[in-house]
Amino acid sequence: xxxxxxRGLTVLAVAAALAASVAGCTKAASPGAGPTGKxxxxxxxxxAESPGTPPNYIFPLDALQYFSTNNINQFQYLMWRPLYWxxxxxxxxxSESRSLARPPVYSHGNTVVTINLKPYKWPDGKPVxxxxxxxxxxxxxANKLNWGEYAPGFFPDDVTKVTxxxxxxxxxxxxxxxxxxxxxxxxxxQLTPLPQHAWDKTSVSGKVGNYDTTTAGARAxxxxxxxxxxxxxSYATNPLxxxxxxxxxxxxxxPSGLAKFVPNKAYSGPVKPKIASFAEVPFxxxxxxxxxxxxxxxxxxxIPATDIAQKSLIVGQGYQVQPWYLWSMNIVPINFNNPTVGxxxxxxxxxxxxxxxxxxxxxxxxxxxxxxxxxxxxxxxxPATPYLTPALRNGPYAYSVTRARxxxxxxxxxxxxxxxxxxxxxxxxxGQCGAGIARGAQLSFTIAYxxxxxxxxxxxQAWKSALSLVGIRLNLAQQPAGNIFSTMTPCSxxxxxxxxxxxxxxxxxxxxxxxxxxxxxxFSTAAIGNWGSYTNPVMDSKIKATTTKNGLGVFHDWxxxxxxxxxxxFMPLSPVQISAIRGNxxxxxxxxxxxxxxxxxxxxxxxxx
Amino acid sequence: xxxxxxxxxxxxxxxxxxxxxxxxxxxHLLPGGPARAILGVRATPAAIAAFDHANGYDxxxxxxxxxxxxxxxxGQLGYSYKLNQSVAALIADRLPKTVLLVGLAxxxxxxFAVPLGLLQARRRNSALDYSVTGIAFVFYSMPLFWLxxxxxxxxxxxxxxxxxxxxxxxxxxxxxxxxxxxxxxxxLTLITIALFSRYMRSSAIDSLTQDYIRTAQAxxxxxxxxxRRHVLRNSLLPTITLIGLTLPVVVSGALLVESxxxxxxxxxxxxxxxxxxxxxxxxxxxxxxGVATAIGxxxxxxxxxxxxxxxRTA
Numbered sequence: 001x002x003x004x005x006x007r008g009l010t011v012l013a014v015a016a017a018l019a020a021s022v023a024g025c026t027k028a029a030s031p032g033a034g035p036t037g038k039x040x041x042x043x044x045x046x047x048a049e050s051p052g053t054p055p056n057y058i059f060p061l062d063a064l065q066y067f068s069t070n071n072i073n074q075f076q077y078l079m080w081r082p083l084y085w086x087x088x089x090x091x092x093x094x095s096e097s098r099s100l101a102r103p104p105v106y107s108h109g110n111t112v113v114t115i116n117l118k119p120y121k122w123p124d125g126k127p128v129x130x131x132x133x134x135x136x137x138x139x140x141x142a143n144k145l146n147w148g149e150y151a152p153g154f155f156p157d158d159v160t161k162v163t164x165x166x167x168x169x170x171x172x173x174x175x176x177x178x179x180x181x182x183x184x185x186x187x188x189x190q191l192t193p194l195p196q197h198a199w200d201k202t203s204v205s206g207k208v209g210n211y212d213t214t215t216a217g218a219r220a221x222x223x224x225x226x227x228x229x230x231x232x233x234s235y236a237t238n239p240l241x242x243x244x245x246x247x248x249x250x251x252x253x254x255p256s257g258l259a260k261f262v263p264n265k266a267y268s269g270p271v272k273p274k275i276a277s278f279a280e281v282p283f284x285x286x287x288x289x290x291x292x293x294x295x296x297x298x299x300x301x302x303i304p305a306t307d308i309a310q311k312s313l314i315v316g317q318g319y320q321v322q323p324w325y326l327w328s329m330n331i332v333p334i335n336f337n338n339p340t341v342g343x344x345x346x347x348x349x350x351x352x353x354x355x356x357x358x359x360x361x362x363x364x365x366x367x368x369x370x371x372x373x374x375x376x377x378x379x380x381x382x383p384a385t386p387y388l389t390p391a392l393r394n395g396p397y398a399y400s401v402t403r404a405r406x407x408x409x410x411x412x413x414x415x416x417x418x419x420x421x422x423x424x425x426x427x428x429x430x431g432q433c434g435a436g437i438a439r440g441a442q443l444s445f446t447i448a449y450x451x452x453x454x455x456x457x458x459x460x461q462a463w464k465s466a467l468s469l470v471g472i473r474l475n476l477a478q479q480p481a482g483n484i485f486s487t488m489t490p491c492s493x494x495x496x497x498x499x500x501x502x503x504x505x506x507x508x509x510x511x512x513x514x515x516x517x518x519x520x521x522x523f524s525t526a527a528i529g530n531w532g533s534y535t536n537p538v539m540d541s542k543i544k545a546t547t548t549k550n551g552l553g554v555f556h557d558w559x560x561x562x563x564x565x566x567x568x569x570f571m572p573l574s575p576v577q578i579s580a581i582r583g584n585x586x587x588x589x590x591x592x593x594x595x596x597x598x599x600x601x602x603x604x605x606x607x608x609x
Numbered sequence: 610x611x612x613x614x615x616x617x618x619x620x621x622x623x624x625x626x627x628x629x630x631x632x633x634x635x636x637h638l639l640p641g642g643p644a645r646a647i648l649g650v651r652a653t654p655a656a657i658a659a660f661d662h663a664n665g666y667d668x669x670x671x672x673x674x675x676x677x678x679x680x681x682x683x684g685q686l687g688y689s690y691k692l693n694q695s696v697a698a699l700i701a702d703r704l705p706k707t708v709l710l711v712g713l714a715x716x717x718x719x720x721f722a723v724p725l726g727l728l729q730a731r732r733r734n735s736a737l738d739y740s741v742t743g744i745a746f747v748f749y750s751m752p753l754f755w756l757x758x759x760x761x762x763x764x765x766x767x768x769x770x771x772x773x774x775x776x777x778x779x780x781x782x783x784x785x786x787x788x789x790x791x792x793x794x795x796x797l798t799l800i801t802i803a804l805f806s807r808y809m810r811s812s813a814i815d816s817l818t819q820d821y822i823r824t825a826q827a828x829x830x831x832x833x834x835x836x837r838r839h840v841l842r843n844s845l846l847p848t849i850t851l852i853g854l855t856l857p858v859v860v861s862g863a864l865l866v867e868s869x870x871x872x873x874x875x876x877x878x879x880x881x882x883x884x885x886x887x888x889x890x891x892x893x894x895x896x897x898x899g900v901a902t903a904i905g906x907x908x909x910x911x912x913x914x915x916x917x918x919x920x921r922t923a
Contacts, residue, residue, distance in 0.1 A: 052877075052881055056692055056693040056694070057693055064648040064649055064651065064652055064656060065647050065648055065649070065690045065691065065693075066693065067649070067651075145653070145655055145656050145659060146656070148649075148651065149651075150653070150656075151651070151653075152653065229693070230693055230694070232693065232694060254777060254778045254779070254782075255694060255698070255702060256702075256777055256778065256873050258777045258778065281777070282777065282871075282873075283871050284867055284868050284870075284871050284872065284873050284877050285868040285869065285871075287758070287868060287869050288773075288774055288868060288869055288870065288871035289871075291758075291761045291765065291766075291773035291774065291869070291870075291871075292773055292774055292871070294762075294765075294766045294773070295761075295765045295766050295769070295772070295773045297772070297773070297774075480883070480884040480885075480886075481884065482646040482884055482885040482886045483639065483640060483646070483886070485645055485646055485649060485650050486639075486640065486642055486643070486644075486645040486646035486886060487640045487645075488645075488650060489645060499640075521651075528651055528652075528653055529650065529651060531650065
């Protein structure tokens with residue numbers, strides 16, 4: 001179940017652009033310590049949060065509005081580890097050493113999953129048990145509508161029975177056979193054991209019980225823990241949030257998002273923290289972050305995209321500079337049900353024509369300054385994984401104006417050298433425009449794209465220009481990302497909500513905490529992420545196979561089909577940030593692509609801290 | 610006087626009321642709706658329906674407005690689901706910091722601009738006047754953002770006298786490290802001095818041509834006394850108007866300065882809420898700024914009466 005989250009968009013990017021021009025007038029500071037030297041214990045790390053996206057929810061069962069990288073992967077995971085951890089460096093694989101359980105055992109024709117827990121402990125010495133896993137499942141099941149990752153039909157709907165035969169074993173009985181890799185990487189990764197012995201209560205002064213075993217009780221417990229999570233000022237002092245099984249515990253927290261962690265001395269995982277503290281620092285804008293970076297106040301920050309020309313200054317200050325890619329696909333959803341352009345989008349040749357005019361290689365080179373990768377289909381190209389096929393790597397619709405023009409002409413369109421293409425041969429036979437397209441119809445679309453990010457605007461302008469070469473008009477509508485998300489909704493053709501045609505926000509969809517990059521939530525008929533109402537029985541069948549049958553062959557078959565069918569259009573992958581990491585901080589590279597889940601317990605200083 | 614005050618307060622209340630109605634209607638004209646903007650693109654129809662119901666967004670517009678005004682009357686400003694805090698808590702955190710930042714900047718600006726404007730008027734067309742005018746024009750025409758970045762580069766990155774950002778945390782925590790306030794306050798002050806001093810100079814030049822000034826000079830009154838006793842008071846009216854107009858800015862924040870100096874205040878609160886369609890925050894901020902505008906206007910009128918007896922007796 002691909003649970004895809006969007007990352008907050010950069011605000012006030014204009015500010016950053018101006019910062020670039022001003023910062024260029026200054027001289028470089030002296031270099032800091034280099035990357036070599038003996039490992040030292042201690043030292044404090046300051047880590048820059050993305051602008052305007054501070055952590056603001058601590059209870060690790062996140063409602064929709066709090067389901068974000070800054071709350072989960074870069075905040076809660078430091079304190080409460082998921083049952084199964086995906087990611088080892090930048091690779092997308094199950095990390096057995098970081099997981100709280102041994103690899104799951106599948107039986108009964110892949111309909112029963114047995115989970116054996118490792119001997120982890122809470123700070124009070126009590127073990128992390130199967131009861132803690134069941135506690136989380138019970139809370140989730142009773143409150144699933146609030147859960148950010150919930151998609152009807154998937155976890156917990158596909159689990160018919162949960163048992164805990166021993167304190168270290170949980171058995172899940174499923175409603176059908178599953179693809180083991182999919183279930184492990186997309187469903188079991190969502191589970192996070194919670195300290196039942198401390199949290200199973202309904203009020204601050206109430207006694208701990210087994211309230212979660214009834215639906216009403218589980219709702220009351222959820223309500224209580226949610227209410228505690230709304231008191232941001234008490235995050236570091238509330239005893240509830242000190243019962244952690246991760247390598248870190250919160251030492252201080254301000255509602256603006258300044259979070260300081262210190263090592264959890266009772267952490268039972270294999271890698272213990274070496275640095276003395278880890279602080280996440282909020283910023284109001286990229287310009288503010290860059291100022292702090294230039295002033296040497298950050299251990300781990302980033303160079304705003306608009307300031308990348310200043311990279312040598314930052315390197316000169318002793319920072320290592322590396323792009324950080326998120327395990328995600330960058331998409332342009334299109335509305336197949338829009339009454340005006342829906343009939344056009346329903347023609348594969350129209351989608352192929354538009355995809356063929358996205359010059360991804362050039363966008364990466366000129367707009368993203370070389371930091372990016374071509375994405376031809378629904379599987380991320382960075383990092384390289386076995387999920388990629390030749391079609392995904394090379395793309396069936398590489399940039400070609402000639403091919404785009406031919407596609408239109410072959411389907412009954414008049415394509416003038418200058419001007420707007422029109423349908424000359426209406427009808428549904430071969431060589432005709434297709435169903436619902438009248439004689440004289442024009443290819444004119446409106447795309448709503450996210451305001452405030454220079455590269456997004458440049459990509460849209462470049463695409464508009466390329467489309468015009470074959471007589472396709474693209475009207476650009478710049479909007480706040482919130483507006484785009486609120487209007488981009490599945491709709492019936494004649495409803496008022498169906499006015500939207502195309503959307504683009506530049507950061508795509510994240511495969512986390514369901515990391516298996518299959519398409520059941522985005523491309524299946526009526527799936528919650530299928531905003532454009534794409535429907536194709538062949539696609540549905542192939543997607544179903546990826547979740548129910550083992551083997552990469554099934555996955556490749558679907559991925560190639562989706563790449564060829566273009567249920568959405570695809571744009572190049574861009575880094576979430578160009579990180580600047582102090583040269584004397586080791587262990588932070590390569591940066592994790594899976595959910596951007598940082599593991600500062602692996603970090604240590606060499607030389608001066 | 611009392612009747613005048615009551616009349617003005619009543620007018621102010623009507624203005625605030627009207628502003629809330631206009632903003633309320635405009636917010637609800639935005640496409641989509643708050644549920645999807647806040648819950649995100651994965652929200653199921655059931656989750657959206659539950660959210661809309663819980664927040665009253667499924668009721669008729671006038672009922673929603675009545676519901677909101679009812680809560681407002683009891684001091685409940687709503688809850689920001691985007692920031693996971695009550696709007697009252699957010700404003701209680703941001704407003705004092707913004708008042709400190711913009712208030713200090715305006716105070717310093719007044720302290721410097723009023724004497725400077727008077728001096729320029731008195732030394733009109735002198736080298737001093739031209740120099741100060743030139744400098745004022747430079748600051749007045751300089752984008753605030755640009756000036757802020759220059760200050761950071763010179764004083765934080767090059768000479769490293771002051772930190773590039775304000776201290777994080779609440780007002781008390783901000784005050785524990787006042788060094789962090791120097792640059793943001795300086796940026797705002799420099800721009801505001803330029804503005805105030807120009808008005809003061811212009812007004813003082815007018816005053817200096819009046820008959821009563823010539824009379825005072827003919828009686829042998831010294832320059833300092835002349836400026837203090839006769840020119841200053843008679844030249845303050847335009848500046849008072851400006852101060853009145855500045856009050857809304859004191860509470861609505863200085864978005865660019867807050868952005869550059871990592872000083873989360875009211876300006877950024879409103880800006881981010883607008884980006885995310887965070888209705889509760891937008892409405893509450895509008896009310897706060899509306900009230901401040903009305904109070905600022907009222908204060909300016911009252912100050913006119915204090916400064917100019919002719920207005921008092923009119």
